Amino acid sequence: MTPPEHVAAWEDVAPEREPEGFAWLPGPLVGKLLAVAALAIVLSAMLTVWVLSRAAGQEVMQRLVSQQNDEVELVARLLASKIEQSQKVLATVAEGITPELLESPASLEWLLQQGLPAVRFFDAIQVARKDGNLAINLRYGKLEKASGLDPGERDYLVRTLLDGKPLVSGLIGATPAEARVMFTMPLLRGEGRVIGAVAGVLRLQSQGLLPHSLALPARSDSQLVVFTRDGVILAHPNMERVLGQVADEPGLGEAYARWRRADDAPLAGRAQTTVQADHVVSLASVPMPQWVVARVSASQAVLAPMQGVQRRAWALAAAAAALVALLALGAMLWIARPLILLRQRARALMDAEAAGAPASGSAGHDGPWPHSPGEVDDVVRVCTRLLEHRRLQQRGSEASARQLRAVLAHVPLGIVVSRDEQVEVVSQQAGRMLGYAPAQLQGRRLTDLLASPPGAADVAQQVRARFAAHGSFDGELPLLRKDGSTLWVRAQGQLVEPGVPSSGLVWTLEDFTAERAARQQQSWERAHDPLTQLLNRAEFELRLQMLLDARAARGPRGVSEEDGGVLLFMDLDHFTVVNDVAGHDAGDDVLRHLARLLESEVRHNGWAARVGGDEFAIVLPGSSLARGQAVAEQLRAAVQAWEPAYGGRSFTLGLSVGLVPLAPGAHGVAALLYAADMACYQAKRAGRNRIAVGSVQVPA
Numbered sequence: 001m002t003p004p005e006h007v008a009a010w011e012d013v014a015p016e017r018e019p020e021g022f023a024w025l026p027g028p029l030v031g032k033l034l035a036v037a038a039l040a041i042v043l044s045a046m047l048t049v050w051v052l053s054r055a056a057g058q059e060v061m062q063r064l065v066s067q068q069n070d071e072v073e074l075v076a077r078l079l080a081s082k083i084e085q086s087q088k089v090l091a092t093v094a095e096g097i098t099p100e101l102l103e104s105p106a107s108l109e110w111l112l113q114q115g116l117p118a119v120r121f122f123d124a125i126q127v128a129r130k131d132g133n134l135a136i137n138l139r140y141g142k143l144e145k146a147s148g149l150d151p152g153e154r155d156y157l158v159r160t161l162l163d164g165k166p167l168v169s170g171l172i173g174a175t176p177a178e179a180r181v182m183f184t185m186p187l188l189r190g191e192g193r194v195i196g197a198v199a200g201v202l203r204l205q206s207q208g209l210l211p212h213s214l215a216l217p218a219r220s221d222s223q224l225v226v227f228t229r230d231g232v233i234l235a236h237p238n239m240e241r242v243l244g245q246v247a248d249e250p251g252l253g254e255a256y257a258r259w260r261r262a263d264d265a266p267l268a269g270r271a272q273t274t275v276q277a278d279h280v281v282s283l284a285s286v287p288m289p290q291w292v293v294a295r296v297s298a299s300q301a302v303l304a305p306m307q308g309v310q311r312r313a314w315a316l317a318a319a320a321a322a323l324v325a326l327l328a329l330g331a332m333l334w335i336a337r338p339l340i341l342l343r344q345r346a347r348a349l350m351d352a353e354a355a356g357a358p359a360s361g362s363a364g365h366d367g368p369w370p371h372s373p374g375e376v377d378d379v380v381r382v383c384t385r386l387l388e389h390r391r392l393q394q395r396g397s398e399a400s401a402r403q404l405r406a407v408l409a410h411v412p413l414g415i416v417v418s419r420d421e422q423v424e425v426v427s428q429q430a431g432r433m434l435g436y437a438p439a440q441l442q443g444r445r446l447t448d449l450l451a452s453p454p455g456a457a458d459v460a461q462q463v464r465a466r467f468a469a470h471g472s473f474d475g476e477l478p479l480l481r482k483d484g485s486t487l488w489v490r491a492q493g494q495l496v497e498p499g500v501p502s503s504g505l506v507w508t509l510e511d512f513t514a515e516r517a518a519r520q521q522q523s524w525e526r527a528h529d530p531l532t533q534l535l536n537r538a539e540f541e542l543r544l545q546m547l548l549d550a551r552a553a554r555g556p557r558g559v560s561e562e563d564g565g566v567l568l569f570m571d572l573d574h575f576t577v578v579n580d581v582a583g584h585d586a587g588d589d590v591l592r593h594l595a596r597l598l599e600s601e602v603r604h605n606g607w608a609a610r611v612g613g614d615e616f617a618i619v620l621p622g623s624s625l626a627r628g629q630a631v632a633e634q635l636r637a638a639v640q641a642w643e644p645a646y647g648g649r650s651f652t653l654g655l656s657v658g659l660v661p662l663a664p665g666a667h668g669v670a671a672l673l674y675a676a677d678m679a680c681y682q683a684k685r686a687g688r689n690r691i692a693v694g695s696v697q698v699p700a
Contacts, residue, residue, distance in 0.1 A: 030336045037332055038325045045321035049313055068282035068295045069271040075224065076284040076293045083288050086183050086208060087166060089121045090200045094185040102129055102196050105136060112138050121208060122200035128157045129196050153182050153199065160184040160197040168289045171232060176242040179204035210235040222297040229290045231256055251279025252296045338372035342379060345369055414509030421446045430509055435482035451478040451486045469589065469644045474596035476512055488516045529610040531588055532595035540609030544619055545669045552667060565621040565662035566628030569676030572614040573654030573688045582646035590644055597638060601631060625661050632657040632691045640689060654689030656680050660696055671696050
């Protein structure tokens, strides 16, 4: 006996037992949920800190940009005011120079040295007449020769005389010590007539222009730089960089190059700030001399305090996330405790089942089921119902097993159940027939029980061929007894589940040894068809005549119309197709199989015979017309459902049946057979594979 499927499935999925002391741990599902919850808490904390840190960093950067914008704008306005102040001072000097003084060098010299205090604002003063000749060249309070005037300074004086407009020169001088800026003012009289020009010169690092203190307060992370439109540095915290190139300045060079690529667009309005990977650069312009003020700050140095705060925030967030995760895990473990107990209860139940204990109800096996409103209670209810259902199934299975053992012990037939040609179940009668105890036959192969008579073909191969052709077996088999003798049995083999070969086979065995011995006698051979082993036509007619004579001897009152008997005449439809396509051997096999089918149906109720090539007849004495029709329909349906297969091709057959009742007073065998044959012919003409009822005329 094999265990029920649900029991086997239960045992297959039973997990391995955990070591003692770990049963309180949560199962995989609860563990995964706890891990997901902890991960979600940690990730949410990290995301929150990251968002806050990013927002704080952006806020710090925005403040830095705003601060630098304000600072460079302030310095730019300061420089612009210095330029304007220098021009105003120079205008004051120009107002004090009259045409008469231009013609009197001595007076002009005294005025510039003694009479005008504003002259001391400049490092050098030059006055040129209308014709371009230099009237005076005063440098650092000392009078110098006109020939000592720098050509660049002379050019600006000439341009002022020609244009009649004040000018602010570009950078003059090749070294930081010589670097200077020149302011010019035309001397106008009357109706704007230019009578000369005055120029004031300021050293680049003078207090009136770009003193070194302009970059104060000093900051290690930031530099204030002033440079010209052409990229020449005018002011720098590092004096060595003065008159250097802006393109060489870290951070500032990239911003300057971007500005120059924009077609030297002037910096109008508010200051502009560029945020780069490592630097923050703010630019503002000084309009009159076309200078640019820049503040360059190192991003990392500026954000260093913020990064320290971020690290502390990350540490605090990690600690908080760990604490919250621990609290959440504890709460989830408390909430999931009924589920953990449910798992322990189920494992204990499976362990008890593996140990052979019967299925229990709601208690037992490590205590009662856990209780928790919701999912756990629903699962508990399902489990307890399944356990109760399984307990009832076990009782039913045990009762069925007892009944099966009783049947196998007392049934007069030999019964064998096999799977994969191996014996699994054996009845007592089958064991007695072969001389074995049933337990000795279980597990043996069917081929070991088959005997092979000398000169006969392989019996096992014949059985397999029958199953391949018909899906079942019905015939005679030689079996090998324990003592070595041969037992001939009438064997019928069917699938346990039709259409499912893996379900196994059930065999019924009847001792056929005596009948086979009788068949070997000469009289048996004369009465039977050698191919189908059924009665031949002569013997069939003889027996039918004897039946009619016996009924005639009893008189009319001895037989009623309801149970007088019936005669069936049958013709196999489409039999010639099997012969033509698969060959005569296949046709003979079909006839033999049909003979076994007819014989099994009428074995205890009448007799069957082969009366022609594919024509058969059956007599059912004592059967009513309704019973005869039922037998005929059962045979017709069985043949229709039967699809023999030969050479990889299956064939569909049919059975046309003519049925005639054996009415009282019917005496002629020939008349009965003729009437049944005509009824069969009528069935064929009506479409084949059907039943037609005929009648025979009884003399009055």
